[in-house]
Amino acid sequence: MNRYECFEFLVPLMNDQLVVGSLSGQRVEWGHLSNHPGNLLVATMGAALGMGIGLALVLPHRKVIVLESDGSLLLSLYNLPTLGNLSLPNLTVFVFDNEVYSGTRISEPSATAGNTDLAAVARGCGIERATTVRDLESYKREAAKALNEKVLSFIVCKVEKTTGHRQIQRPTEDLWEHKYRFVRYLEKTEGKQIFLGRG
Amino acid sequence: MEAELAARIVGSLKAGGISFVSYLPETRLSEIVPLFREDPSFMVVPVANESEAVSISAGASLGGRPAAVYMEGSGVYVGSFNLLCLGKRLGVPMLLIVAYYGSLLDNRNSFLYAMPGIHLIPILKSLDIQYEVFQNGDSLETRIKGCVKMMHAIKQPVALLFTGEFTI
Numbered sequence: 458m459n460r461y462e463c464f465e466f467l468v469p470l471m472n473d474q475l476v477v478g479s480l481s482g483q484r485v486e487w488g489h490l491s492n493h494p495g496n497l498l499v500a501t502m503g504a505a506l507g508m509g510i511g512l513a514l515v516l517p518h519r520k521v522i523v524l525e526s527d528g529s530l531l532l533s534l535y536n537l538p539t540l541g542n543l544s545l546p547n548l549t550v551f552v553f554d555n556e557v558y559s560g561t562r563i564s565e566p567s568a569t570a571g572n573t574d575l576a577a578v579a580r581g582c583g584i585e586r587a588t589t590v591r592d593l594e595s596y597k598r599e600a601a602k603a604l605n606e607k608v609l610s611f612i613v614c615k616v617e618k619t620t621g622h623r624q625i626q627r628p629t630e631d632l633w634e635h636k637y638r639f640v641r642y643l644e645k646t647e648g649k650q651i652f653l654g655r656g
Numbered sequence: 657m658e659a660e661l662a663a664r665i666v667g668s669l670k671a672g673g674i675s676f677v678s679y680l681p682e683t684r685l686s687e688i689v690p691l692f693r694e695d696p697s698f699m700v701v702p703v704a705n706e707s708e709a710v711s712i713s714a715g716a717s718l719g720g721r722p723a724a725v726y727m728e729g730s731g732v733y734v735g736s737f738n739l740l741c742l743g744k745r746l747g748v749p750m751l752l753i754v755a756y757y758g759s760l761l762d763n764r765n766s767f768l769y770a771m772p773g774i775h776l777i778p779i780l781k782s783l784d785i786q787y788e789v790f791q792n793g794d795s796l797e798t799r800i801k802g803c804v805k806m807m808h809a810i811k812q813p814v815a816l817l818f819t820g821e822f823t824i
Binding site: 477497499500501503504506507508509510511512513514515516533535536538539543632633636639640643644647649651652653654655 | 673676678699701702703704705707710711712713714715717718719720721723737738741742745746747748749805807809810811
């Protein structure tokens with residue numbers, strides 16, 4: 458199972474969900490497959506889950522999907538106790554765990570290549586529905602279930618290490634454009650003003 | 657801090673439209689926490705780490721609830737990468753309610769607090785985060801209102817540093 462084919466399954470299932478993504482190949486691949494204005498690809502490590510928690514808290518009627526990676530989650534494990542206590546039913550977390558820090562020129566093992574089990578860590582923090590999937594069929598089953606149910610889901614997806622994202626052209630949209638597109642979409646779909654300062 | 661000052665801080669934040677607060681508890685301004693909790697207009701989220709608080713409040717802010725992070729001065733150090741990447745680079749408005757420990761006017765200052773206090777404002781300056789230092793309750797409401805307006809105008813974090821009378 459690789460991340461791109463996981464995304465190919467997920468993208469057509471998106472309608473009014475909000476998708477918060479992390480960094481690196483994940484951002485490139487999701488952005489390549491989906492141009493939905495409900496995407497908020499924050500392009501930094503260790504922040505997507507926190508932002509997803511904030512969005513899920515203030516928009517309890519919207520489904521929020523967080524796309525994390527092993528490296529990004531390991532950098533922000535402090536989110537898990539908070540999430541376990543909040544138990545947000547409108548939040549689904551996918552952790553695409555390729556067990557490496559994979560930059561444009563590096564490939565170094567992350568802790569999940571060793572003894573760390575992120576789903577077990579999540580369960581230990583009180584996230585009851587935390588599971589690990591290792592093949593595409595299991596992934597599709599768990600993903601569909603998570604999207605259709607109102608329960609906090611935390612799915613660690615063991616994916617192959619790939620370099621396909623390196624062949625995909627990087628987005629030309631900068632982060633401010635990206636943010637405004639997301640906020641204007643939310644303002645339109647929520648029927649309220651979000652940015653309050655006068656232009 | 658006197659109860660009256662705590663009430664004026666929270667009242668000013670409410671008047672400014674702040675309706676979401678994530679926080680990591682600390683001593684100096686701790687009287688504001690029960691006031692947040694008692695007022696249903698605030699959504700209050702305790703966290704384990706100030707980086708987390710910054711990211712959660714950033715999500716809340718972009719989701720439509722004007723947000724604040726309440727922390728000790730040490731939280732600016734801990735949260736600095738998210739303040740840079742979310743607050744500045746992505747451009748997300750939020751107020752930082754900071755207990756300015758280790759400042760010259762900190763009534764509880766000590767060897768432990770002085771060093772992080774000395775470097776707090778240089779850190780904010782290096783991040784280009786606008787800040788206001790509050791030593792007493794003079795014009796508190798007007799100044800907090802100005803900070804909220806600045807936060808919305810620049811769509812970035814603005815820090816409120818409380819010291820002096822707020823650290824008793």
